[in-house]
Every structure is written in structure tokens, then in C-alpha cells.
Amino acid sequence: MSDPSDVLALDSLLSAEELDTRERIRDFTTQRIRPNIARWYEDAVFPREIAQELGELGVLGMQLEGYGCPGRTAVEYGLAAMELEAGDSGIRTFVSVQGSLAMTAIHSWGSEEQKERWLPRMAAGELIGCFALTEPAAGSDPSSMTTFARESDGGWVLDGAKRWIGLASMADVMVVWAKTAEGIRGFLVPAGTAGVTATPIEPKLSMRASIQCEVTFDAVRLGPESVLPGANGLRGPFTCLNEARYGIAWGAMGAARDSYEAALDYAGGRIQFDRPLAGYQLTQEKLVNMLVELQKGTMLALHLGRLKDAGKLRPEQISLAKLNNVREAIKIAREARTILGGNGVTLEHSPLRHANNLESVRTYEGTDEVHTLILGHHITGIPAFRG
Structure with missing residues (x-):
């Protein structure tokens, strides 16, 4: 039976291997992250032991080749980011910092000795x-x-x-x-x-x-x-930032999807005025608006992944996806919270936690304003970063 929330049949655009990767990461999120995330969030704790578990899962430096790295496709890495962020942005952020930023810097710009010293144990989660x-x-x-x-x-x-x-x-x-x-x-x-x-x-x-x-x-x-011998100038860090921004475009849709699903489930079981919330026009409008943006954002992320795997992805395309998907994910998480009513402000439910996290995601790896100006420069040819 088809998923009623996959109106555009996006799953049909994924290969069997990609679907297997997604399900494997989704299972990990369900079993390891979801039962613990409220406590980790409340106690402000990053569980250090999860690093090696993520290494065993094969998501650290997932898109990198050699030196013990998994060497998977950009789409598979994106799917992993989406599933992990459906659990929590903080966990996906660790994977981004480790793989897209630190490991990519060493892999792209490091000496052979530096790569051999650091990358295998970082891919395994033994070193952070x-x-x-x-x-x-x-x-x-x-x-x-x-x-x-x-x-x-x-x-x-x-x-x-x-x-x-x-x-x-x-x-x-x-x-x-x-x-x-x-x-x-x-x-x-x-x-x-x-x-x-x-x-x-x-x-x-x-x-x-x-x-x-x-x-x-x-x-x-x-x-x-x-010294990283291959890095000179801002091209070094910006190469890494674009890797992280790409993952964020996928990850934000994971937080959005989890928020939408939480609201949909709640609306189907919460009885008000003798009928489920899901039976009211205003609730259905909220759910539909969330789903439309969720499907569009996921399709955008997948398109970026295909471009990246083909070696054709450009920085302005990444900026468009990061700007759109995080912005829309925050709207979805906030709207989902309204369906949950007062219960939505507790850690029993995920949307407000996702919304709070996404405020950070919206800021790091380029604010809305920075990505707007990157796109503005691209379409006008005039840089407007100063003045």
C-alpha cells in the first residue's frame, strides 16, 4: 500500500540500494535516538558513545572515498542526514561537523600522512x-x-x-x-x-x-x-561549508517530516467536539500546507543529490536549497505544534523541539541573509554583501 503522505511518489525515484540505506538509518533513529532524545535534550547532553555507533552505521565521512571512509553516494548521504535529523538536529549536526566539515577538510586539503593519521579513526567514530x-x-x-x-x-x-x-x-x-x-x-x-x-x-x-x-x-x-598543505584562502573552508549545507538541505526535511507525522498522528486520535481533530477543515488545511512544502523540499534535496552525484552541483543551487528547506521546515514544525495545542510544548512531542533546533540550523552554515545575497549576486551579477 502506498504512503498517503508521499503524494508525488518520491520513493519511486530512489533505487533499491538507496531505499535500503534509508531504512537502515531510519531503524537506527527509531531504536537509538527516539527513546532517548527527550532526556538528552532536557539534560543538554551529547552522548559521546553514539559517535562509534554512528561510525559502525557508516555515516561518518559517508560520501568520502578511501582511508576507511564509506564511499557512498551523495543521495545516500542526504537520505542519512534526513533520517538522523528526523530524530534530532543535534545528532545530524555531529555527523555534519565530523564528516562534511572536519573530515572533508582533511580529505580535500590534507597531506597523505594527515589523512592516514586521522581519517580512518574518525570514520569509525573513535576520534572526534x-x-x-x-x-x-x-x-x-x-x-x-x-x-x-x-x-x-x-x-x-x-x-x-x-x-x-x-x-x-x-x-x-x-x-x-x-x-x-x-x-x-x-x-x-x-x-x-x-x-x-x-x-x-x-x-x-x-x-x-x-x-x-x-x-x-x-x-x-x-x-x-x-598545516593543511592544500588549503590556501577561503576556498578551503568554503568547500567544506558547501558539503555541510548540502546535508542540511536534506536534514531539515527530516525534522519537518517528523513534525508533520507527529501532528498527523495526534490529529487522528485527539477527539474534540465529538470528532477527531483531523476531521476539521482548518486542521486539514494545516496538514495539507505542511505536506506540500515537505514534498517540494524533499524533491529539491533529491534533485541536488542527483546533480552532486553527476558532478554538476553549483554553490548557488546549494544556497537555494538550504535557504528554502530550513525556512519551510521551521514553518512546518511551528504549524505542527499548533495542532498539538498545549500538549505540544512538552518534550513528549517533537515539533517544538525541532522548531527550536531549526533556529540554529537556520543560522549556521550561512544565515538566510547570506544565502539570499549569494542568490542575489548570482541572478544580478552584482555583489551586495557590503553597503
Whole structure:
């Protein structure tokens, strides 16, 4: 029997292997994330042990080839992001930070020695990485970063600060972007390096089952082997950001789908004025509006995945999908909460938790404003980022 919520028959566009991947990740989310997420969210805890479980699941660096990485397609990675974020944005964020940001930086720009040292154990979830780009005064404009690395005694001395760095306090290696006399470079900073302090930012109203940190670097001494040799300029971090943005376009639809399904289930069982909520015109209109945007956003994400697997995906296409899908996912989560009424403000139900998380997703990896300007530049040919 067909799924009444898959009006466009999107499942028919997926191969048997893609459907198998989706079901495997969905089962993991059902068995491991859903029973625990309310407690993790309430206690503001990221369960460190889940890293190795996700490694065994094959979703860390999922789209990367070699060095112990799974080497799956872009569509399979997108489906995994969607299923994990149906559980919680914080869990999908870990997978993005680990794979799309930290591992992609090493895989794309690292030396052979760096790849061999870090990637296999990161793919297994034995080691955790983080990606330190954003600064207290340089969020949407990374070119204004003030973190600086100067050459000294054959190595480097790193000074500065970063903010909103996911999982920095438990990371085994930090990918740190800093200005140098020759331009912006990437550095690998192992845990325990003297002069590095990572402090979790709390309390938070969003992304509570994840950790974001303030990180300071005080005369941090690094050897010459710490530099990512292939990265010079903002192209290095932006390549990684586009990988993460691609995953977000899928992930946001997972949070949206879970919110919609929670509202649909509740509306079918909640009796008001002697009939189910689902039998009222206003409720049906809400459910239909949610479903329309959910189907459109999922189709958009799938189209991006096919383009990416064909080697044809462009940055402005990623910006369009990230902007649209996160924006619409927040609307869906909020509308779903209204169907749940007062019960919707409890952690027994997922939509408001998803809505809160999506406020962070909407901000990181490029705000709505940044992606609007990227698209504006693309369609007019005029950059409007300043002035």
C-alpha cells in the first residue's frame, strides 16, 4: 500500500540500494535516538558513545572515498542526514561537523600522512573532529577573522578566538582556520595542545543535545606538520561549508517530516467536539500546507543529490536549497505544534523541539541573509554583501 503522505511518489525515484540505506538509518533513529532524545535534550547532553555507533552505521565521512571512509553516494548521504535529523538536529549536526566539515577538510586539503593519521579513526567514530572557523566578531564574514598564525622556529604560533564551534570541548582534533602572512590557512590542532581552551556555551534554548563552544588560542605552538598543505584562502573552508549545507538541505526535511507525522498522528486520535481533530477543515488545511512544502523540499534535496552525484552541483543551487528547506521546515514544525495545542510544548512531542533546533540550523552554515545575497549576486551579477 502506498504512503498517503508521499503524494508525488518520491520513493519511486530512489533505487533499491538507496531505499535500503534509508531504512537502515531510519531503524537506527527509531531504536537509538527516539527513546532517548527527550532526556538528552532536557539534560543538554551529547552522548559521546553514539559517535562509534554512528561510525559502525557508516555515516561518518559517508560520501568520502578511501582511508576507511564509506564511499557512498551523495543521495545516500542526504537520505542519512534526513533520517538522523528526523530524530534530532543535534545528532545530524555531529555527523555534519565530523564528516562534511572536519573530515572533508582533511580529505580535500590534507597531506597523505594527515589523512592516514586521522581519517580512518574518525570514520569509525573513535576520534572526534571539529571545525573552527566562526569567530565572536566574524560570523557571516569569515574574511574578517582575526585569529592569526605566525611562523616561528620552523613551526607556527597561533593566537585568537573562535565561537560556536561544535563539539570542540570533546574533539580529538580541531581544524582551525587562521590568517597568516600569506593568507588564510588551515591547521590541525590535536587535543591537549598547550594554550587551547574550549568552553561550552550554555545555557541554550536550541540544539541542546549537541555542544557548541567558545575556543581561545593563547600562543599555541604548532609544528610544520600541522598545516593543511592544500588549503590556501577561503576556498578551503568554503568547500567544506558547501558539503555541510548540502546535508542540511536534506536534514531539515527530516525534522519537518517528523513534525508533520507527529501532528498527523495526534490529529487522528485527539477527539474534540465529538470528532477527531483531523476531521476539521482548518486542521486539514494545516496538514495539507505542511505536506506540500515537505514534498517540494524533499524533491529539491533529491534533485541536488542527483546533480552532486553527476558532478554538476553549483554553490548557488546549494544556497537555494538550504535557504528554502530550513525556512519551510521551521514553518512546518511551528504549524505542527499548533495542532498539538498545549500538549505540544512538552518534550513528549517533537515539533517544538525541532522548531527550536531549526533556529540554529537556520543560522549556521550561512544565515538566510547570506544565502539570499549569494542568490542575489548570482541572478544580478552584482555583489551586495557590503553597503
